[in-house]
Amino acid sequence: MSLEVSQKITIQKVKNSKINQVDFNNLPFGQVYTDHMLVCDFENGKWSSPKIVPYGAISLDPSAKIFHYGQSVFEGMKAYKDAQDDIWLFRPFDNQKRLNISSKRLAMPELPEAYFMEGLEALLLLEKDWIPTTKDSSLYIRPFIFASGNGFHASPSDKYKFIIACSPSGPYFGGKLKVLIEQHYSRSANGGVGFAKAGGNYAGQFYPTNLAIQKGYQQVIWTDDTTHEYIEEAGAMNIFIRINDTLITAPTSDRILDGITRKSIIEIAKDQGIAVEVRNISVHEIIEASDNGSLKEMFGAGTAAVISPISGFGYQEKDYVLPELDNTFAATLKKQITDIQYNRSADKFGWRYSVK
Structure with a gap:
């Protein structure tokens, strides 16, 4: 993988991790979140360099177009840890391609492959200890893009935000x-x-x-x-x-x-x-x-x-x-x-x- 993007990724680490507050033997699906998230903004016709910041709330204007016209797409992925403590993904390039297919259909900007893949890898390496190893558990990964520009006019946004957030999770469904x-x-x-x-x-x-x-x-x-x-x-x-x-x-x-x-x-x-x-x-x-x-x-x-x-x-x-x-x-x-x-x-x- 080229280092073209990863050299530019800035990382702001949390002062105190909340990982010790998590019961990894009793994980609900998608309700516990890791310490960090990746954020990347689209403005003036281009994507900014990705950055990793502490997981936290997002501030948006009430006129942000995501609230009014629903320009929002996402993916669902998982990271797995094997017996040797190595990290694995499953067909991640398919997720990246589908995110762009979805974005195009909703008149949203497509995201460069390197921004997606290298941003994701940098985040996973930082959050490695959050990947659970209990049976049928994994680190659920949610990449998503939404309209962050303002305005009540019914038209595509001029600004967008790409985020990857992660959640250590147990099985999604139980039983039949x-x-x-x-x-x-x-x-x-x-x-x-x-x-x-x-x-x-x-x-x-x-x-x-x-x-x-x-x-x-x-x-x-x-x-x-x-x-x-x-x-x-x-x-x-x-x-x-x-x-x-x-x-x-x-x-x-x-x-x-x-x-x-x-x-x-x-x-x-x-x-x-x-x-x-x-x-x-x-x-x-x-x-x-x-x-x-x-x-x-x-x-x-x-x-x-x-x-x-x-x-x-x-x-x-x-x-x-x-x-x-x-x-x-x-x-x-x-x-x-x-x-x-x-x-x-x-x-x-x-x-x-x-x-x-």
Whole structure:
């Protein structure tokens, strides 16, 4: 990696670390924050040099455009520590590229790769002791960009702020999920921003998800915006369906996020000889498979949870239960991904990235 940017990164360290106040054996997800964060500002048509400062509050004018027009994109990543105390990332360049794809769609400036990668590495080396080593734990990393310029006029901002904040975290989900197939609300639409990691995408999910929770479900399975006949995503995750011994997932589109975990599952499954189909799959096909016994598994896939098995789903006031299997694709694929992430196995795909 070139030192072009890292030589310019300034670091302001905290006087007193709060790490000794953290119970690393009992970490909630995303609620504890490290001592420092990386900050970089866009102004006058260019990004300033990144700097690392103590984690803390941000001061913004009430007219800041993030509050009024929602220009905000983010990524979700993790850093892992292996048995030798080395730090690893998983496909970080994919996160960097997707952040810029999201930024472009929201008329925001793209961030140079070096600013992202070298800023991230510098931050992780500084916060190395914050990376937990308890089972299934990791350092969750949240890079994000938002409009910081002022003005009530409905137009793109002239100023933006890029921040990377980190949170030592335990597992995102515990156990299996019971989900509701959504028949009215839509997560995204053709020509929209569903493929981008825009904050507004997630805000729009909360209300339908709350309605599902009131009915006894934990998450929503999103369907297409036009007919509500085709399965698209599960909550904030991509979704996989196993019918007999074939793994099926929807193709990416304007409406569906190009998930990094999703892509990894597809590659690993194919490498293991599992039949994979990337195609549209209808609710009717899933109901039929459940009725005839060929529906074996459903699971969500994303950075935070890696893989979340689904125990059953609701549709048109009826519940469907998935079978209990001894050897699931979900468990096998999750183990293979996490073994790569934590440097417990060989990485034939070249996904693991060493932070030094």
